[in-house]
Amino acid sequence: MSTLLIRLGETIRNLRKLKGFSQEELGEMSGFHFTYIGGLERGERNISLTNLEKVAECLSVTLSDLLRTAESNDEKTYTSLHEAAAHEITSTLQRLNDNEITMFRNILREVLKTFK
Incomplete structure (x- = not known):
């Protein structure tokens, strides 16, 4: 193998x-x-x-x-849900254009307001 x-x-x-x-x-x-x-x-x-x-x-x-x-030789694995989520968000942002990033940011701000 x-x-x-x-x-x-x-x-x-x-x-x-x-x-x-x-x-x-x-x-x-x-x-x-x-x-x-x-x-x-x-x-x-x-x-x-x-x-x-x-x-x-x-x-x-x-x-x-x-x-x-x-x-990679490090065999990077995610040790927490927080780390995996941060990686997922970063990967998603890298695929977005400027308008989509602005929209994403605005949506995130609105969602975070509900948790305050």
């Missing part, structure tokens, strides 16, 4: 668990059977880039972040 595939599977599993998704839920969202998700997480599947992009999107991370994490 490829070390990269094993690390990629571990990364997918960690992100899935932090989001509170079961393998069945991630599979349903991404259009794959839960046994396929399980095979990915164990490093048994050599996933195509197209399919990996679908999984990354469901996990709210960029494809490049997912691969970078999997190939």
Whole structure:
């Protein structure tokens, strides 16, 4: 088994668990059977880039972040929901244009007002 595939599977599993998704839920969202998700997480599947992009999107991370994490020697895993949320927000913002960022910021401000 490829070390990269094993690390990629571990990364997918960690992100899935932090989001509170079961393998069945991630599979349903991404259009794959839960046994396929399980095979990915164990490093048994050599996933195509197209399919990996679908999984990354469901996990709210960029494809490049997912691969970078999997190939890093640090084997970065998120240790808290707070850390995972911060990463998800940062990844989302990187994909938005200026108008979308302004809209996102305004929505976030309104949501935060309800918690004060």
